[in-house]
Amino acid sequence: MTDEVCRRWRDLLGASLLDRLSPEERIGLEAHLDGCAECRAELAELRPVASALAAADPAHLGTPPSPPAELADRVFAHVRTVRRLERRRRWTLRAGAGIAAAVIAISVAFVVRPAPNPEREDFPFTTLPAGVVAKATLYRRTPGVEVWLQVQGLAPGATYAVWVERSNGERVRCGTFNAVAGNAHVVLPSTVRRPDTIAVGVSDSHGHVVMRAPVAPPKPPSRRHSIRAPASPDARPAMDLRYSDHEEAFRTEARDWLRANVPAERLPVADTREGFEAHRAWERTLHAAGYAGMHWPEAYGGKGASVVQQAIFVEEYLLAGGPERINTLGLNLMGPTLMVYGTEEQKHRWLPRILSADDVWSQGFSEPDAGSDLAGLKTRAVRDGEAFVVNGQKIWTSYGAFTDWIFAVVRTDPEALRHAGITFLAIDMRSEGVEARPIVQLDGHAGFAEVFFTDVRVPADQVIGEVNDGWSVAMTTLGFERDAPAASPARYLRAVNDLIGAARARGMDGDPVVRDRIAELYAGAQAYRAHALRTLTRLSRGERLGAEASMTKLLWSELEQRTYEFGRDVLGPYAEVLSPESPMRDARLWNAYYWFARAATIYAGTSEIQRNIISERVLGLPKG
Numbered sequence: 001m002t003d004e005v006c007r008r009w010r011d012l013l014g015a016s017l018l019d020r021l022s023p024e025e026r027i028g029l030e031a032h033l034d035g036c037a038e039c040r041a042e043l044a045e046l047r048p049v050a051s052a053l054a055a056a057d058p059a060h061l062g063t064p065p066s067p068p069a070e071l072a073d074r075v076f077a078h079v080r081t082v083r084r085l086e087r088r089r090r091w092t093l094r095a096g097a098g099i100a101a102a103v104i105a106i107s108v109a110f111v112v113r114p115a116p117n118p119e120r121e122d123f124p125f126t127t128l129p130a131g132v133v134a135k136a137t138l139y140r141r142t143p144g145v146e147v148w149l150q151v152q153g154l155a156p157g158a159t160y161a162v163w164v165e166r167s168n169g170e171r172v173r174c175g176t177f178n179a180v181a182g183n184a185h186v187v188l189p190s191t192v193r194r195p196d197t198i199a200v201g202v203s204d205s206h207g208h209v210v211m212r213a214p215v216a217p218p219k220p221p222s223r224r225h226s227i228r229a230p231a232s233p234d235a236r237p238a239m240d241l242r243y244s245d246h247e248e249a250f251r252t253e254a255r256d257w258l259r260a261n262v263p264a265e266r267l268p269v270a271d272t273r274e275g276f277e278a279h280r281a282w283e284r285t286l287h288a289a290g291y292a293g294m295h296w297p298e299a300y301g302g303k304g305a306s307v308v309q310q311a312i313f314v315e316e317y318l319l320a321g322g323p324e325r326i327n328t329l330g331l332n333l334m335g336p337t338l339m340v341y342g343t344e345e346q347k348h349r350w351l352p353r354i355l356s357a358d359d360v361w362s363q364g365f366s367e368p369d370a371g372s373d374l375a376g377l378k379t380r381a382v383r384d385g386e387a388f389v390v391n392g393q394k395i396w397t398s399y400g401a402f403t404d405w406i407f408a409v410v411r412t413d414p415e416a417l418r419h420a421g422i423t424f425l426a427i428d429m430r431s432e433g434v435e436a437r438p439i440v441q442l443d444g445h446a447g448f449a450e451v452f453f454t455d456v457r458v459p460a461d462q463v464i465g466e467v468n469d470g471w472s473v474a475m476t477t478l479g480f481e482r483d484a485p486a487a488s489p490a491r492y493l494r495a496v497n498d499l500i501g502a503a504r505a506r507g508m509d510g511d512p513v514v515r516d517r518i519a520e521l522y523a524g525a526q527a528y529r530a531h532a533l534r535t536l537t538r539l540s541r542g543e544r545l546g547a548e549a550s551m552t553k554l555l556w557s558e559l560e561q562r563t564y565e566f567g568r569d570v571l572g573p574y575a576e577v578l579s580p581e582s583p584m585r586d587a588r589l590w591n592a593y594y595w596f597a598r599a600a601t602i603y604a605g606t607s608e609i610q611r612n613i614i615s616e617r618v619l620g621l622p623k624g
Contacts, residue, residue: 009036013043036420123200127212129153136200136213145194147174149186149202151211154179160210164192165199194218243308251312257289258320267323271438271447276402279326283357293331293355300339300347301355307539318488326399330354330361334407334426337477341424341465350405350426364394364408364427364451365474374409374474375418379453381410381425383460388412388425390433390456396603400449401438403429409474412467424470424477426462427453442595478605489529492556495563496522498590502570517566524559531555547617550610557600558607564594 012029033040121138128134132153139146147162154160158179163171174188201212243251267282268275286292294310296302305313335354338347353359370376379392390410397406406427413421429436433456438446465473499518503509535552567590568575575591601607615621 009033009039010042013039013046016043017046121215123213123215125211125213127201127209129210132211134202134211138194138197138200138215140194144189144191145197147186147188147190147200149177149184149188149200151179151184151186151202152182154182154184154210156182159205160184161203161205162186162188163201163203164190164197165201166192166196167198171201243312247306247308247312250309251316254291254313254316255320257291258316258322261285261289262320262322269445270324270326270399271445273402276326276399279323280357280360282323283325283327283360287356292327292357293335296331296335296355297339300335300351307536311536315488315490318490327354327357327360329363329398330357330359333363333477333480334361334405336480337407337424337464337473340476341473343461345461346426346464359404360399360402362397362400362403362406362429362449362451364397364406366396367393368395374478375422375471377409377411377422379408379410380414381412381423381458383412384457386460387457388423388460388463390425390427390453390458392453394451394453395448396439397436397449397451398447400429400451401436401446405429406451407464407477409470412470416468419471421468422470422474423467424464424473425458426464427456427458431456431458433457445592445595489525489532492521492525492528492559492563495567495593496525499563499567499570502567506570506572508570514570517569521559521563521566524562528555528559547613550605550613551618553604554607554610554614560597560600564590564597568594 009029016029033043123136123138125134125136132151134149134151137148137150139148145164147164149162156179159176160179161176162174164174165171172190172192174190175186177184177186177188195218197215199212199214202210204210263282267278270276270279283292290303291313293300293302294305294313296304298304303309331354335351338350342350350359354361364379365374365377367377367379369378377392379390379394381388381390388410390408392410394400394406394408400406406429408425408427409422410425411421412423415421427434429451433454435452435454436449437452439448439450440446441448464470496518499521500509503511503514503518508514531552571590575594605613616623
């Protein structure tokens with residue numbers, strides 16, 4: 001491992017021993033430790049220190065030494081510098097959230113408008129010793145509030161306990177601090193949720209309350225976002241789900257443009273060279289109109305649209321019958337990954353060409369013996385001067401026979417542990433030694449390919465991130481991928497309506513079994529719609545989904561399979577014989593959807609993998 005890679009993970013070692021890492025940080029750290037003996041050794045050295053600190057009694061530690069007078073100024077100067085750097089990185093969070101929102105388009109002309117949810121609240125102390133100046137700040141966290149306390153004027157060297165008071169009067173201890181030189185700046189977590197918090201306080205070593213700050217109830221949502229009082233005792237409360245005027249104007253603009261520009265005739269299928277180039281031309285049309293990189297920051301040529309605008313566009317695109325998008329891997333995966341890990345030269349080289357579809361990318365992760373188990377990959381890359389020589393095979397590569405570039409993970413250190421020794425490479429598909437063989441599927445289409453690499457020379461400046469740290473880069477990419485394939489609820493509601501029409505045409509609408517199955521699918525589509533609304537609400541607040549995105553993938557992929565499987569039951573013999581007498585509108589497309597739905601529970605993480613993620617990282621269940 002390079003010093004830079006190790007330095008990034010070493011900063012988290014102490015937090016891991018104190019159980020203060022997020023699930024994503026813990027997974028990344030564990031993967032790094034698998035392949036780094038030095039960091040494992042350092043963690044082992046820190047473990048006794050953490051145990052000793054946990055067992056120490058602050059009341060018997062004696063008088064601590066006073067820090068240098070200039071230490072506080074130096075620390076806060078460094079904090080200000082780090083915060084400036086963090087502000088530059090914040091767009092990466094918006095990119096991840098933007099991708100998720102762009103693909104969770106809602107199915108009706110409403111969206112939950114979230115109430116203001118301020119993360120920070122300041123409260124003054126009403127009980128305070130003479131000569132003491134203090135301020136309490138609460139941050140809403142999971143599972144409870146986080147207390148930030150700044151105090152001046154306490155007894156030097158004395159030990160104090162910080163607590164949060166519940167609405168039932170119970171005081172829940174957060175931790176202790178030592179007032180070095182009479183001053184303290186403390187950050188402590190708690191398990192008390194914000195609505196149940198009525199006060200924050202500090203007690204001395206004898207349990208006497210020294211300071212107390214009453215905490216006002218959370219502010220109610222604004223009128224526009226709140227549940228209005230019912231007009232009568234029998235009326236149900238209603239939520240105001242209106243779009244803003246600005247968002248309605250954007251919807252009208254997008255709808256008008258799509259109505260005027262979506263091709264009247266369906267484009268040829270994209271799994272032929274002719275069809276692929278026709279779809280590339282459509283991608284360029286979207287780019288010219290500013291609709292290609294909706295979620296990309298404006299600094300990189302994108303539209304910088306809000307998550308609600310992205311959802312609106314996807315919904316309108318679906319309803320307008322827009323052509324299949326062939327540039328999604330570049331726009332949703334490679335582009336955002338470059339924004340996080342790419343050098344300035346790499347960003348300048350590839351990002352504009354991704355937006356314009358001059359370069360269309362495919363994904364080189366899966367191998368014959370490494371599908372969901374990505375760490376089992378065998379494709380090798382050996383350093384040879386200023387290049388890597390790549391040998392191996394990738395499979396199930398979307399549009400692999402037609403794309404210009406492929407981003408691939410390869411093994412560069414075969415002696416390292418499974419998650420280490422992996423590097424993320426950008427490979428030109430026109431390089432000598434690259435062979436893409438189309439995979440013809442049962443429906444006659446060839447949307448996937450096997451890609452073989454035989455002594456392919458890849459310049460070293462096409463490494464994304466650090467050599468041997470490709471696992472971290474790939475996990476970031478997969479984080480984008482987990483959200484990118486999500487489908488609009490409108491698609492399934494429209495499919496249910498098509499099923500109703502087909503059942504009536506075949507005289508099956510009176511069959512109780514058919515009616516029950518259609519009702520079940522309709523309820524499933526509405527449940528997914530409600531989930532999408534909730535997800536969009538969270539994204540519009542600036543929240544991150546993390547492992548919970550696996551629930552979205554599980555919901556839509558299994559709903560998709562059930563919907564199109566039952567469609568074949570309703571169609572009967574017409575499911576395979578695509579005749580003009582078919583009772584299904586656009587039966588050929590429905591048939592293609594059925595076959596593609598077979599893979600929905602496999603790509604972007606199998607349903608089994610998604611359930612493991614949900615059980616371990618969302619529900620907190622033990623492994624095994």
